[in-house]
Amino acid sequence: MIQQIYPSPTHSFQYELNKDLQFAAAHFVPHSEAGVCQQVHGHTYFVNITIAADELDDSGFLVNFKDIKTLIHNRFDHRILNEDSLFSNDHANDFPTSEVLARKVYEIIQQYLDTRKNAPKCLQIFLRETPTSYVIYRPKEARGS
Ligand SMILES: Nc1nc2c(c(=O)[nH]1)N=C([C@H](O)[C@H](O)COP(=O)(O)OP(=O)(O)OP(=O)(O)O)CN2
Numbered sequence: 001m002i003q004q005i006y007p008s009p010t011h012s013f014q015y016e017l018n019k020d021l022q023f024a025a026a027h028f029v030p031h032s033e034a035g036v037c038q039q040v041h042g043h044t045y046f047v048n049i050t051i052a053a054d055e056l057d058d059s060g061f062l063v064n065f066k067d068i069k070t071l072i073h074n075r076f077d078h079r080i081l082n083e084d085s086l087f088s089n090d091h092a093n094d095f096p097t098s099e100v101l102a103r104k105v106y107e108i109i110q111q112y113l114d115t116r117k118n119a120p121k122c123l124q125i126f127l128r129e130t131p132t133s134y135v136i137y138r139p140k141e142a143r144g145s
């Protein structure tokens, strides 16, 4: 939920920012063990993205908050996740589950950050699918030096 306190990843970067955003999307989980989630249904996903770096850019930003929102919101809002080429209905590692969606959000964000001169790192994705269910994805690398 927006404005809640999130778990903090440990790191030694000097700057850290967090961006909250939300989007509405539909999905289904294409596996017999997913029960009712095999049926198409929708969620308002809440996402918190943690990014860190030791340097700021020419604007004095670690990264522009707006760019982070645009990347994720424009891709997923009011979409059917199963129809996005990022996901697969055949391979569990790419089913549109909360875990996989959190990883995909990380990959989109880090790919963008890799184009920035100040080399920011995405350290954590917190993704809430329902009021009672959330996941956290953290890449293994990138804790700062
Ligand atoms: N590990 C995962 N388990 C489940 C996922 C998932 O992505 N990863 N997804 C679902 C369904 O998509 C479902 O929409 C969410 O399930 P759930 O949390 O059980 O939702 P409820 O609102 O029914 O939960 P309550 O316990 O009644 O609050 C299922 N599992």
Ligand SMILES: [Zn+2]
Binding pocket: 027, 037, 041, 042, 043, 129
């Ligand atoms: Zn669901």
